[in-house]
Amino acid sequence: MSIVAAFDRVLFCNPASKYCVLQLKTADLMIPEDARNPYTFGDHLIRFTAVGYDLPQTDSIKMELEGTWTKGKYGCQLQVDRWHEIVPPTIEGIRGYLSSGLLKGIGEKTADAIIQRFGVQSLYVLEHQPDKLLEIRGITEERLDEIKAGYAESKAMRDIMTLLAPFKVIPTTAMKIYEHFGPDGVELLRKSPFRLCQIPGFGFKRVDAIVQKSGGDLHDPMRVQGALFYTLERSRTENGHLYLEAEALVKAALSLLNEKIPQLDLRLNRQQVEQELKAMIMDNVVVANKGNIYLPHVFTQESETACKVVQMLLEVPDPVKLVPVMEQIRGRLGIQLSPRLNSDK
Numbered sequence: 001m002s003i004v005a006a007f008d009r010v011l012f013c014n015p016a017s018k019y020c021v022l023q024l025k026t027a028d029l030m031i032p033e034d035a036r037n038p039y040t041f042g043d044h045l046i047r048f049t050a051v052g053y054d055l056p057q058t059d060s061i062k063m064e065l066e067g068t069w070t071k072g073k074y075g076c077q078l079q080v081d082r083w084h085e086i087v088p089p090t091i092e093g094i095r096g097y098l099s100s101g102l103l104k105g106i107g108e109k110t111a112d113a114i115i116q117r118f119g120v121q122s123l124y125v126l127e128h129q130p131d132k133l134l135e136i137r138g139i140t141e142e143r144l145d146e147i148k149a150g151y152a153e154s155k156a157m158r159d160i161m162t163l164l165a166p167f168k169v170i171p172t173t174a175m176k177i178y179e180h181f182g183p184d185g186v187e188l189l190r191k192s193p194f195r196l197c198q199i200p201g202f203g204f205k206r207v208d209a210i211v212q213k214s215g216g217d218l219h220d221p222m223r224v225q226g227a228l229f230y231t232l233e234r235s236r237t238e239n240g241h242l243y244l245e246a247e248a249l250v251k252a253a254l255s256l257l258n259e260k261i262p263q264l265d266l267r268l269n270r271q272q273v274e275q276e277l278k279a280m281i282m283d284n285v286v287v288a289n290k291g292n293i294y295l296p297h298v299f300t301q302e303s304e305t306a307c308k309v310v311q312m313l314l315e316v317p318d319p320v321k322l323v324p325v326m327e328q329i330r331g332r333l334g335i336q337l338s339p340r341l342n343s344d345k
Helices: 091-098 108-128 130-135 141-163 171-191 193-198 204-213 221-239 246-258 270-282 296-314 322-333 339-344
Strands: 002-014 019-026 046-053 062-072 075-086 287-289 292-294
Touching (some): 046 062, 075 141, 193 204, 204 221, 221 246, 246 270, 246 292, 292 296
Antiparallel strands (some): 002 019, 062 075
16 A cells, blocks of 8 residues: 655654654545544644654655554554655755755755755756765765765665565664665665575575565576575584585585475576586685585684694693792792691602
């Protein structure tokens, strides 16, 4: 369901996770009766409760929300899956958006300066010709970099949240994804969602189930690599194995890949898995050593440990003179040795 609404007030907000419960207002008569605030307001708009992550808390813009109505302890609420801002192509509409706080590095004064210089073309300039902002007094190269980075991050985060709505991604996870893949992350994930297997918390089975449900390519090379990576990681965490023999790894990954594919003609074959394993070795995604396959950080840890052990074995320890130390301890504790022990000393 798609609803156009505006912010009214905050009912709850967790700054850490950005989970929030907001009261929104709308003229949409399709809002369920049991979801409506029973009070009448002067603007004659309908109030309802929306629950989601990182929802905008400003009435400077309207937003279009998509989600599902859910009933629980606090009544009927809209569980928001995705949203985007609606910016009217007018001076006031663009000014409201730029000064809304949704874009890092742009406050009210900067928004006014941008509007005064570029008018209704302001958003186009921000999107496609950001260097033109240097024409505005007070925007230095350093400030421009901040604005560009903030705008790119805001857009990328929104795109990631929208793209990964089926995975119920929260903003903190979206930020991890953005930091891992960078500005091109959305395009990379759009081509192959299986790259998510590189992110902690996105196990192969979780990603595979959702991608298969949405009709994804079963023979996607990244799906095969995701299965290989997952098999190594699971073997390490569940069984304590630092590596797997290549033969065992290929066999286990192939079984995992075909586990939910009943049609024989759609199943993957051994050659495809071996081919992707070779590609992962060439790209240093995994490490091959004497027929054994390691995750890179595990191989590094094992190598460093082995080197340390050899170093310790080769070191000749300095002789320790115990008599002065024992005398010092005896004196501190007030211990009197027997004449026989003194003579043995």
